[in-house]
Amino acid sequence: MSDENRTPAPEKPAGPQPEDIRFFGTTWLDHSGHYGLRRAAVAVGSLAAAVAGCLVLRFAYQGLEIAEVGGFVSVLVVVMFAICSAIAFRRTWEGFSRRPADPAREDALRSVKAIGFIGSLLAYFFRALSEAPGERLHRTEYETARAQYEKRRAGRAGNPSQRKKPKR
Known part of the structure; x- marks a missing residue:
C-alpha cells in the first residue's frame, strides 16, 4: 500500500479529553448523537432489568416456600x-x-452490590431520568482539568528569547 492511499490519522486536540x-461515549459533553434517545433507552432498559430481577427473586422465594424451609428463613432472605x-x-x-474515597472498601462491597442488584438498577433508572449516569461527575472533572490546562x-507566552530582560 502506498503512502498516497493512506488517510492521515486525525489529530488529537491538545489538552485533556x-x-x-x-452507553453514551462522549456524547454527554455536548448532548449530541441521539443523547436523549440514549438516556430514554438506558432508563427503560434498567427499569426492565429491575422488573425482571424482581420476577426472578419472586420465583426464588416461591422455591423456598415449596421447600418449606420455614418462616424464619423466608423472612431472613x-x-x-x-x-x-x-x-x-x-x-x-x-x-x-463523586469518586469513592476508599476503592478497597468499594471492592469489599462488590458482593453486597451484586446481591442488591435491583437497587443498583433502580439508581441507574432514576439518574437516567435527569442526566446520563455519571455525567455530573465526569463534567466536573473535565471542566476542572480544562481550566487547569488553560491556566x-x-x-507560557511566546518565545522566551524575545522577552524583555530584567534590569540589573
Missing part, C-alpha cells in the same frame, strides 16, 4: 435482599456524583 460513559438493595442503591447513587497554557 472527556472520559467515556457507558427477604430482609437480606432488601438491605443489600438499599446499600447498592446508595453506593451506586453516590458513585454518580498552565496561559502562563
Whole structure:
C-alpha cells in the first residue's frame, strides 16, 4: 500500500479529553448523537432489568416456600435482599456524583452490590431520568482539568528569547 492511499490519522486536540460513559461515549459533553434517545433507552432498559430481577427473586422465594424451609428463613432472605438493595442503591447513587474515597472498601462491597442488584438498577433508572449516569461527575472533572490546562497554557507566552530582560 502506498503512502498516497493512506488517510492521515486525525489529530488529537491538545489538552485533556472527556472520559467515556457507558452507553453514551462522549456524547454527554455536548448532548449530541441521539443523547436523549440514549438516556430514554438506558432508563427503560434498567427499569426492565429491575422488573425482571424482581420476577426472578419472586420465583426464588416461591422455591423456598415449596421447600418449606420455614418462616424464619423466608423472612431472613427477604430482609437480606432488601438491605443489600438499599446499600447498592446508595453506593451506586453516590458513585454518580463523586469518586469513592476508599476503592478497597468499594471492592469489599462488590458482593453486597451484586446481591442488591435491583437497587443498583433502580439508581441507574432514576439518574437516567435527569442526566446520563455519571455525567455530573465526569463534567466536573473535565471542566476542572480544562481550566487547569488553560491556566498552565496561559502562563507560557511566546518565545522566551524575545522577552524583555530584567534590569540589573
